[in-house]
Amino acid sequence: MKNFGFKISASRQLDMDTIQSDLYEKLIQLEPTAKRCLMCGACAATCTAAEINGFNFRYCHLLMKRGILDNLAKELSKCMLCGKCYMVCPREINTRSIILKMKALMTETTPKHYSL
Amino acid sequence: MERKFWKNYQKDIPDNNYYYERSCIRQSFFPGSETTFLRIVGDVLGKQIEDDQNLHTCTGIGYHADVVPFETTQTIIARLFSLMSEKGYRNFVPSCVTSFGLLNEVVETWKHFPEELQQTRDFLKQATGREFEIPEYITHPCDIIYKFRKELKEKMRFQIVNQKTGEPLRVVEHIGCHYSKVFPQAVIGSAEFPQVLAGMVEEWGGQVIDYPERRHCCGFGFRHYLIMANRGYSIANSRKKFESMEPYHPDFIVTNCPGCTMFLDRWQYTIKEMEGKTYDKQGNGIPVLTYEEMTGLLLGFNPWDLGLQLHQISAEPLLDKIGIPYDKEQKYLGKSGKIIDFKGF
Amino acid sequence: MEKIIYTDIAVIGAGPTGIVAAYNLARLGYKVSLFEKEESLGGNILKTYKLFPNFQSSNELLQLFGEMIVVNNLSLQTGVTVTNIRKDNNHWISTTNKGETIVSKAVLMATGFKPFDAHYKEEYGYGIYNGVITSLEFEKMLKCGEIYGSNGITPEKIAILNCVGSRDAKVGNNYCSRVCCINAVKFGIEIKEILPKAEVYCFYMDLRMTGQFYEELYRKSQQEYGVNYIRGKISEASQTADNRIQLKAEDTLLRLPIKMTVDLLILMIGIEASESTKELSAQTGIMGEYGFAKSHSLLKADNHTIHPGLFIAGTCKRPFTYPETVADARAAVVEIQHYLENKT
Numbered sequence: 001m002k003n004f005g006f007k008i009s010a011s012r013q014l015d016m017d018t019i020q021s022d023l024y025e026k027l028i029q030l031e032p033t034a035k036r037c038l039m040c041g042a043c044a045a046t047c048t049a050a051e052i053n054g055f056n057f058r059y060c061h062l063l064m065k066r067g068i069l070d071n072l073a074k075e076l077s078k079c080m081l082c083g084k085c086y087m088v089c090p091r092e093i094n095t096r097s098i099i100l101k102m103k104a105l106m107t108e109t110t111p112k113h114y115s116l
Numbered sequence: 117m118e119r120k121f122w123k124n125y126q127k128d129i130p131d132n133n134y135y136y137e138r139s140c141i142r143q144s145f146f147p148g149s150e151t152t153f154l155r156i157v158g159d160v161l162g163k164q165i166e167d168d169q170n171l172h173t174c175t176g177i178g179y180h181a182d183v184v185p186f187e188t189t190q191t192i193i194a195r196l197f198s199l200m201s202e203k204g205y206r207n208f209v210p211s212c213v214t215s216f217g218l219l220n221e222v223v224e225t226w227k228h229f230p231e232e233l234q235q236t237r238d239f240l241k242q243a244t245g246r247e248f249e250i251p252e253y254i255t256h257p258c259d260i261i262y263k264f265r266k267e268l269k270e271k272m273r274f275q276i277v278n279q280k281t282g283e284p285l286r287v288v289e290h291i292g293c294h295y296s297k298v299f300p301q302a303v304i305g306s307a308e309f310p311q312v313l314a315g316m317v318e319e320w321g322g323q324v325i326d327y328p329e330r331r332h333c334c335g336f337g338f339r340h341y342l343i344m345a346n347r348g349y350s351i352a353n354s355r356k357k358f359e360s361m362e363p364y365h366p367d368f369i370v371t372n373c374p375g376c377t378m379f380l381d382r383w384q385y386t387i388k389e390m391e392g393k394t395y396d397k398q399g400n401g402i403p404v405l406t407y408e409e410m411t412g413l414l415l416g417f418n419p420w421d422l423g424l425q426l427h428q429i430s431a432e433p434l435l436d437k438i439g440i441p442y443d444k445e446q447k448y449l450g451k452s453g454k455i456i457d458f459k460g461f
Numbered sequence: 462m463e464k465i466i467y468t469d470i471a472v473i474g475a476g477p478t479g480i481v482a483a484y485n486l487a488r489l490g491y492k493v494s495l496f497e498k499e500e501s502l503g504g505n506i507l508k509t510y511k512l513f514p515n516f517q518s519s520n521e522l523l524q525l526f527g528e529m530i531v532v533n534n535l536s537l538q539t540g541v542t543v544t545n546i547r548k549d550n551n552h553w554i555s556t557t558n559k560g561e562t563i564v565s566k567a568v569l570m571a572t573g574f575k576p577f578d579a580h581y582k583e584e585y586g587y588g589i590y591n592g593v594i595t596s597l598e599f600e601k602m603l604k605c606g607e608i609y610g611s612n613g614i615t616p617e618k619i620a621i622l623n624c625v626g627s628r629d630a631k632v633g634n635n636y637c638s639r640v641c642c643i644n645a646v647k648f649g650i651e652i653k654e655i656l657p658k659a660e661v662y663c664f665y666m667d668l669r670m671t672g673q674f675y676e677e678l679y680r681k682s683q684q685e686y687g688v689n690y691i692r693g694k695i696s697e698a699s700q701t702a703d704n705r706i707q708l709k710a711e712d713t714l715l716r717l718p719i720k721m722t723v724d725l726l727i728l729m730i731g732i733e734a735s736e737s738t739k740e741l742s743a744q745t746g747i748m749g750e751y752g753f754a755k756s757h758s759l760l761k762a763d764n765h766t767i768h769p770g771l772f773i774a775g776t777c778k779r780p781f782t783y784p785e786t787v788a789d790a791r792a793a794v795v796e797i798q799h800y801l802e803n804k805t
Contacts (some may be wrong), residue, residue, distance in 0.1 A: 032684070
């Protein structure tokens, strides 16, 4: 194969037909309140960890929903489990439970040091 | 509010007396295409068309690559118009799609900002002593071929049909962004589904493929291919199109833009070299034609006079499908009648 | 021979607004002539299956309308278009395409809306691809009890797109059509009830759950029916080699461009001023923005026009939901009564 001095750029487009959705399917079975998330971001706004380490509950939830799991375990490890997000959620989503379930689900797919 | 609905839009295309502006890059990429267009319009259709020797760049590539300021672009385009006025023409026909877009952009600018027009008149006068008139029509050559597609069909020796099976050939038509997207009102048909090439292909017996990425840009992008580090963006867009059209097994691609023809042709070779992948069953690649080459072939012009030997993807499998005769020996004959010696290159 | 009808109030349009207004005016003892250009009454309700937010059957409503119009003092003519209205001293003269002249003390325009023509949003390929349909065509499928995709088979994946022809400068409509968001939620639930296994994706710019129980229905569609909502407007729909529909959008909350293949794309088409609304508004000089009829004062006299005796109600003014348009019809009845009793 020839090298012309440049590479063919990879596409950033997410193909929704082929996303890995099995973990999210499990998640909403384990914690059905996740289904009613509005993605309003109140959880991320109030998050104690967000200001320090950039943790974003809303985004982590969406990453799992869209099957983008590459950095998810690392992102989830930033949560300090204080539960402030649960207090502000307008849809009464059990956020802490979702974090714990997502972490548990991710241990099935990621190296041990990211596990609980 | 004005409603923007282009689909039924059919623009006015003048039927004679054209002032032709050759394209900088087409003359080196596809040197046969412009001569072919002049032959079609002048000899086949019997129209008056001026091929002025004194023309020059419209600055398109420099302008889009941010090295030519807009004032300069306007003044240089004004000089092109002045040459047209001098010869007594009103219908400007730029060969290049980027020129077409840029000329329309400049004329539109002058409509909204008369002071820019006055400044351009002043600049041109100071620099060259010239004056100019704004053309009545700026028409792309593909519009003219489209307009006369029925007349041309009567004179054609071949159709876009597989001579063995009698089935229409499957054609990917690709429209240059600067033809259809800069000023959608300057397009035949709509911006989303332009009719200009599809109309020719269907009139002449072919079948247009409507594949999902039909409306996606070829990826040419000026700065993207000019700078090596950016070429990955350019080729990725072309590849997206090839992947999308592959399941439809196209027999060839036809475009109306120098950049699109160039890159849909050359990037196929590049992808083959980089990844080993071709997008047809035979491993030849999908031939890419300009609309002039397509028209010329069907009219029975010698393929080597059209400049098909300068394509990266060889057109011979396509010629065989349509049943167009050609002489293999003549492929690399120069104007002098001698074989072009590639060793010197 | 020219026929002249003398009446108290001419009501133009027998959709929900016209019927409710005519019925109530008649019950107050006024002589009412109600005109409908179509052969059947009901207006745009005829094109629907069930109404949000409580899934009431449109047929039930139509039946109710049928009962309402048999009230005393009310005469209904269908298949008759009022082509001209003008004031003559203290009376209003309306003429119809059947050569009738109606002389009345007041006129109520209830000429309603027309659905947006989805052909104008070319990027969705409506009219080109079988798998791209409008919300009204989907209502028709629901009426027949059968949902089928581009290949004529039961769809596994369905996308619903909001704001087609609404909130869109490209088609000349900057306004919100008000009914489509909640209608899309209703569709999501209806699809899941018929096809529990189908995946449903609703694409939106904003979800405007403005009415009572709308937000609750939205929540229910997520929690109980598993309808997916993606914030992002579809930019392009095209057909794949196997005749499905490929969509491009951005998941704006994820900040990534996405691609999705579906069997059916439902375009939630917006509300536009109907031809009659535009024509009669233009004649009488009451045309407001986007061709809708303009009331005298939005906050003080929303059923009045600049002309005493000419009243407007319902979706000829602006997009309304069903309960809103009926409430507006009743409001118009009070205003007309005041006018006829010289109380204004």
